[in-house]
Amino acid sequence: QVQLVESGGGLVQPGESLRLSCxxxxxxxxxxxxxxxxxxxxxQRELIATINSGGSTNYADSVKGRFTISRDNSKNTVYLxxxxxxxxxxxxxxxxxxxxxxxxxxxGTQVTVSS
Numbered sequence: 001q002v003q004l005v006e007s008g009g010g011l012v013q014p015g016e017s018l019r020l021s022c023x024x025x026x027x028x029x030x031x032x033x034x035x036x037x038x039x040x041x042x043x044q045r046e047l048i049a050t051i052n053s054g055g056s057t058n059y060a061d062s063v064k065g066r067f068t069i070s071r072d073n074s075k076n077t078v079y080l081x082x083x084x085x086x087x088x089x090x091x092x093x094x095x096x097x098x099x100x101x102x103x104x105x106x107x108g109t110q111v112t113v114s115s
Contacts (some may be wrong), residue, residue: 002026002104004095009109012085016113020080022095022106030073032099038082038091038111043096049080062088071111 007113014054024034035053039045048060057069068081078095092108 002099003095004097004104004106006036006095006106006109009093009111011112011114013114013115016085017081017083018111019094019100019113020082020109022080024076024078024095027069027097027099029076032086032097034069034071034078034104035096035098036069036078037094037096037105039094039108040088041090043044043091047096051078053071082111085111087113089113 003025005023006020010018010019012018016071025032025075031053033050035047037045046060048063049067050058051071059067066082066084069078069103071078089111092115094108095106097104
């Protein structure tokens, strides 16, 4: 079965960096697009970054130029490098795949940006 396991969240100060990882299993990782979403308190979950099987990427305007999504097909892992973090980046971050006509989610990892 599909499993997504995120890691790497934590508490950081504004301007600092974090790298999130998502280990995937249960499907042919290299052939699928992977996504990162986030959900801030009281807000809807939002798509922030996508990487397709060929390595092409797309970003939400809110993170463009600060976040980088990447993948390592040899490790079945997708990453989210987050630089210049802001207070408003505080959220639970989720790895996601749309596969066999449904969404699959990891358990989420908390990122808190606070001084």
